[in-house]
Amino acid sequence: MTPLAQLLTRRIAAAGPISIAEYMTDCLMHPQFGYYATRDPLGIDGDFTTAPEISQMFGELIGLALAQAWVDQGCPDRITLAELGPGRGTCMADILRTVRAVPGLLGAAEVHLVEASPVLRARQRDALGGRPVTWHDGADTLPDAPLFLIANEFFDALPIRQFIRHRDGWCERLIGTDGDALTFGLGTPAPLALLDHRLGDTRPGDLVETCAPAQPVIAEISRRIAAHGGAALVIDYGDWRSQGDTLQAVRAHAATDPLADPGEADLTAHVDFEALALAAAGTGHSKLTTQGVFLERLGITQRARALSEQLGGIALESHIAAHRRLTHPAEMGSLFKVFGLTPVGSKPLAGLDP
Numbered sequence: 001m002t003p004l005a006q007l008l009t010r011r012i013a014a015a016g017p018i019s020i021a022e023y024m025t026d027c028l029m030h031p032q033f034g035y036y037a038t039r040d041p042l043g044i045d046g047d048f049t050t051a052p053e054i055s056q057m058f059g060e061l062i063g064l065a066l067a068q069a070w071v072d073q074g075c076p077d078r079i080t081l082a083e084l085g086p087g088r089g090t091c092m093a094d095i096l097r098t099v100r101a102v103p104g105l106l107g108a109a110e111v112h113l114v115e116a117s118p119v120l121r122a123r124q125r126d127a128l129g130g131r132p133v134t135w136h137d138g139a140d141t142l143p144d145a146p147l148f149l150i151a152n153e154f155f156d157a158l159p160i161r162q163f164i165r166h167r168d169g170w171c172e173r174l175i176g177t178d179g180d181a182l183t184f185g186l187g188t189p190a191p192l193a194l195l196d197h198r199l200g201d202t203r204p205g206d207l208v209e210t211c212a213p214a215q216p217v218i219a220e221i222s223r224r225i226a227a228h229g230g231a232a233l234v235i236d237y238g239d240w241r242s243q244g245d246t247l248q249a250v251r252a253h254a255a256t257d258p259l260a261d262p263g264e265a266d267l268t269a270h271v272d273f274e275a276l277a278l279a280a281a282g283t284g285h286s287k288l289t290t291q292g293v294f295l296e297r298l299g300i301t302q303r304a305r306a307l308s309e310q311l312g313g314i315a316l317e318s319h320i321a322a323h324r325r326l327t328h329p330a331e332m333g334s335l336f337k338v339f340g341l342t343p344v345g346s347k348p349l350a351g352l353d354p
């Protein structure tokens with residue numbers, strides 16, 4: 001049993017079952033035992049890998065899309081260039097290298113990173129090689145200034161709750177114990193105003209997920225973009241309107257039981273982009289576009305060809321595999337979606353449909 005499993009079973013014995021959100025919060029961010037709080041889980045040797053770790057092309061194209069938005073909005077001086085959950089800092093490093101080519105942008109930009117993990121903050125500091133950076137615990141303390149922001153695989157790490165539709169309302173899916181083991185159970189049915197908008201498209205037995213912490217984050221970002229200008233790109237797995245159980249645990253690049261090793265596996269859930277759009281009142285938002293289509297529209301294939309000219313052998317093979325992995329529908333191309341926020345009436349973000 002992991003130390004966190006012991007702590008949770010004791011807590012459940014004393015105070016009763018916990019929500020999946022409470023479980024995810026401790027599994028990911030418990031200061032002593034949390035998965036992100038205590039390690040760098042990314043990369044080939046870690047538990048999972050992400051688009052910026054697969055190829056520099058990802059961060060480069062994000063950088064160009066944000067730079068285009070900056071130019072479209074009249075090159076405002078003093079902007080916030082921000083990332084939510086920057087992992088190893090690879091994406092922001094690739095963005096900064098790329099936007100050097102855009103006159104005036106780097107001089108205008110202050111880099112702000114929202115990161116809860118002390119271990120990953122240290123990795124980000126190294127990756128950004130001495131450039132001044134301000135770290136934040138949440139989006140609420142980002143400066144009141146034009147905001148150009150990327151969030152890749154951030155929202156999937158935020159704690160969700162699950163509810164199963166019942167004749168008399170909704171039953172929350174909770175975590176209790178069975179002997180020493182953690183196990184799923186159901187709370188008593190109750191009406192839930194939060195899910196009134198799902199009464200039309202669900203039937204008894206259907207499961208829906210909610211992610212309460214996503215709303216204030218999106219609200220903080222869209223308030224700044226509406227007031228001062230800017231753009232946000234949110235990239236993650238998920239879809240418009242969630243349905244079904246998407247809680248998943250990954251360890252050593254393989255799926256595992258989400259209750260098996262609390263604190264030792266990455267826990268995520270699909271992002272409900274409709275819920276993000278509802279929280280983004282005040283800004284315009286794009287249609288949801290698949291990552292494959294978005295990257296193709298931004299020219300990933302031309303960029304891949306240009307980079308391939310200096311490569312040969314295994315490096316060339318892995319570069320070709322990386323291009324496929326980011327864009328192909330059978331890999332990350334269709335599962336991952338891109339969602340953009342821009343001020344009402346401004347030009348849509350490059351690669352996205354208004």
Ligand code: SAH
Nearest residue numbers: 036050085086087114115116117152153157
């Ligand atoms: N964007 C990176 C890393 C994705 S992993 C990449 O694409 O490689 C998720 C990241 O979000 C990690 O940096 C993790 O520490 C951070 N994170 C997760 N939950 C968070 C929270 N509640 N507040 C701030 N950062 C969080």
